[in-house]
Amino acid sequence: MSKTPSDNTFQAIISHAKEYGFVFPSSEIYDGLSAVYDYGPYGSQLKKNIRDYWWACMTQMNENIVGIDAAIFMHPTTWKASGHVDGFSDPLIDNKDSKKRYRVDHLIEGHAEKLVERGEQVAADNLLANMDALLAKDDFEGLKKLIEDNKIHCSISGTGNWTEIRQFNLMFSTELGSVAEDANTIYLRPETAQGIFVNFLNVQKTARMKIPFGIAQTGKAFRNEIVARQFIFRMREFEQMEMQFFIKPGTQKEWYEHWKAERMKWHLSLGITADKYRFHDHVKLAHYADAAVDIEFEFPFGFKEVEGIHSRTDFDLTRHQEFSKKKLQYFDTEINQHYVPYVIETSIGLDRMFLLILSNSYEEETINKEDGTTDSRVVLHFPARIAPNKLAILPLTKKDGLPELAKELMDECKKSFHCFYEEKDAIGKRYRRQDAIGTPFCVTIDHQTKEDGTVTIRYRDSMLQERIPMNKVKSMVLEHIS
């Protein structure tokens, strides 16, 4: 895999995203915050359009899928039930020489065993007792001092050159209420899925849903990643678009295949070529899944996951039954039986989809002009239905009544879709500016418009132009974006 050309493209895309108001580093005037980004005027609109398109495809085009919007905060027990609390709260320490990472408790226990072998049982017991006390208090400084005082060394490098102790907890936490010492810790959700599971019966009953049916949701999730990188690809705060599809146990294989195919169709419906996509089957499955696949896209930095389709079995609902002591079952009138439904999940990262659209659309194009010289432009080939601006309305000059005509068209069209009006600078320059933000159509009002009511429409991708009646512009654009 050659790195250099694609690195340059990626850099160029990041620069372009900033220069044209798509994505800014967060809190940039304070040097930014690692792996956090803000969406600018065109970026937020593009992101919203992607979200809306997904939402319509899920909840509008499928009669058996409904939406919800759950809170980011959830009852702390949710995360015990989901399995997020355990397994990810162990303090870790790295040896700087060997680069080997240890769980602190394992490191100290290993040393205690050596003491026992040497017959120093009392010292070993003391060490472990000290460790337990410090672990209970999350006293990392004390633990490091304990390691240093006991001259515990790395078994590979043999040195005692340790980093600070860190706790790599996946979830961000905060305190609910005003009194922190009440230990009423709540977490920022690390995935949106649990908001759907805990509402399973509320939704099923109130919307009178029959299995098989789905619940869709978009929203922010938060993960305290150890390394977050590659622009907006891996962020600590990100937005998910996901749908949990509830099915009869035993039918999960066919529904898994169904949604695998459906989701790929959705991606291809945005006009992206199939060779940029591939499936990646999970070999090592997560604790909740009996089958899992990633839809990967070829980003400038290689094939990476955009969306996951997981067969989550009845793991989540069963666990919530256990922890809440409330039944989360469905009565299937066809077979006259209660059961806990199985679940197929489709989960796509909105920010990753944004980056996908941006990198797939970005082109530095060389134009061969009629006089033999060449010219260049940067153009974003956004699919028309998700482009931030649909139409730019440009009077050829700012006098002779042309702006007035253009404003009329503007007033007509802006009720239906996002339009952009500009009368500054030469027409060619204005076209290029619209190319750079991915506006699919430009309309120019000229002197002929006053005579016969026609305008020039110029297409972003082909740069071709043709004359059409001004009163047909709105319907023509609507045709392309619906």
Next chain:
RNA sequence: GCGAAAGUAGCUCAUUUGGUAGAGCACGACCUUGCCAAGGUCGGGGUGGCCGGUUCGAGCCCGGUCUUUCGCUCCA
């Protein structure tokens, strides 16, 4: 987290050995023009990522720190 590289105007970059910063594009106003990045005049914008050190003097040398990209590691 470890290692490497980088950070100068909104963007891309100059400023060869230390002597208090420039260009192109972009941006604003006006004039001229009018169908693919036109020309002219004028103008706004940088305490050189940040902090400290060496020096008579630091964008440049040294240390630290933040941010970004890349490689490894991690990714329930």
